Amino acid sequence: MPRTKEQYEEMRNATRDKIRSAAMQLFVHQGYGSTSVQDIADTAGISIGLLYRHYRTKDQLLNELVGYAVEGLKRNIRSFESDQSPKQLIARFIDEVYTDLSNGEELANLLILINQALFASAGTDSQLHEEILQVNARLLDATAQLIRKGQQLGEFRLGDAKEMAVYFYASIQGLAEMKILLKSNFQMPSPSVMTAFLFKVGE
Amino acid sequence: MPRTKEQYEEMRNATRDKIRSAAMQLFVHQGYGSTSVQDIADTAGISIGLLYRHYRTKDQLLNELVGYAVEGLKRNIRSFESDQSPKQLIARFIDEVYTDLSNGEELANLLILINQALFASAGTDSQLHEEILQVNARLLDATAQLIRKGQQLGEFRLGDAKEMAVYFYASIQGLAEMKILLKSNFQMPSPSVMTAFLFKVGE
């Protein structure tokens, strides 16, 4: 008799992992359109045929990867809707971003992937494109809300909260890209630099 | 007798312009790899054959466009090496970025194009890839130098100047991308938000 269900599932999971990380790496580092399926299979160390047993199209593969990234964003929205002090929430978030961007490429990859997916699906009105934009809008709103609360508490600098939220995420996105593009020449700004435009006091 | 040299040159310039702006638009909005030469010709309103009379390869077209963008960066470096007050130089620069990003897509296109070119040429060690990275490094250094001077003059907040310069450009890059992706939903942060992390005083 052949292998058990569990053994087969384990095998399948292992190759799916290989495919996902190869695709992530390539999509992020050279762009979706410039990455061929052959590329992905080679990087994953498997055959094209096997890749297609797991993902019906190149597009579906991108969609799955982006799906995970979008989940991450949603978790963030939830955490920002907490009742804790805005300053603490933002400070904790920035600390996480700082350590993630300092140590590994995972967060940078997620952020860039979402970006790539948005550009790649620009003309088409795919479900995914719309969903990303929508989640993004909600994230910006939740953050602006948090900033407003912080301003009322006197912890945050004054200024248009929505604009500050836009600037907040724009800078994180920019940092992610710089990290990947500049490689070892990238020097991650410390949390105090990143929050200086938000928090009062400082020095 | 046929048209004069000047008339022919005028015709050629006109089509080159059409090609350039079509290519810029498409490379920026859907990515280099996801843009076909046929796409570009169609958008420019000319035939593929004519496009290839002007640019030998799709790659060469990208290179020319990026070349202009890099020139723009170089002009910036020079302006930052001026003897004027750091605060004034930065403030003027941010004002320019603000009006450019508020009104048109030109600056955003340039910034995103450079980014795209870096990603597209990631694996290969093309001359262009190297040049962009080098110009970028010089720009960061010049800016860090300016920030240091501003700190000595007591106009700028304290903190690692290089990190602050990285954050400065990361945020601008991020804003450019947000502008293009969010379209009419994008709200450009005012100069005061953008400089709050740099300048002392302020609210």
Place this chain on the structure above:
DNA sequence: TTTTATAATGAGTAAAAACTCACTCAAAAA
């Protein structure tokens, strides 16, 4: 050793994309 269920392969196919070239078109002046 043989059976069996499913993972894995990669040459093969069809579609799309990059690039070519033999030809037409346009307008100025003879």
Place this chain on the structure above:
DNA sequence: TTTTTGAGTGAGTTTTTACTCATTATAAAA
């Protein structure tokens, strides 16, 4: 009206890429 010259065309060719399928490899248990 004809000639001239370089812009402009797009069907055709070559190369690359996404995707398929007939076949092989594997390892557990009978």
